[in-house]
Amino acid sequence: MTEDQTYGGDEPVRTGVPAVDAVLDDVDTAADLPVDEQVAVFERAHERLRRALDGQADEPS
Template sequence: MNEDVDPGPETTDPVRTGVSRVDAVIEAVEHLEERPIEEHVGVFETAHEELRRALEAQPDDDSVEPS
């Protein structure tokens, strides 16, 4: 591995999209390190499902919270 490569700036601010359904998924994934590794697959499966639902939702249907 090349040690001279700059990995870029570290981002400390959480990423938010302004879409509540998507932001809820991002927040759940951000907190994975606090959960047992056995729960990670379930979190990713739920994240995938919620992101799919968000993409299928009407553009103005941001008021519906993830299940």
Template sequence: MSDDPGLHDPAQEPAEADPAAPEHERVRTGVPRVDEVIVAVEELEDRPVEEHVGVFETAHEQLRQALDAPDDAPDDPA
């Protein structure tokens, strides 16, 4: 590859998205507590990077609680 800025290299252009492909398939588990965590993580793309760590830490804690809870326990302990 040449460093000449006047030369056009098509390999350096971003690939075009397939218009027939779905933009993003959302994952859902059917478990409300888990699905709420998934939605929060999906919404990270709209939030500043500085907030990502806190969202992931909260998601981790909520998923641990969901896994540790007995199947017959209510979703809301309050």
């Protein structure tokens, strides 16, 4: 864990990987959505994370 990562606090966790951190930001906003809209956010997050792991993170979503 790096110095700027905090679990259970108010600060979001950062990985240092811009593509992954952008997905985490989107997932953080899902908590403010109705449950039926959260599914789409998580599905997009899953796809974006898969692309990031495949080295294709800079392609548009």
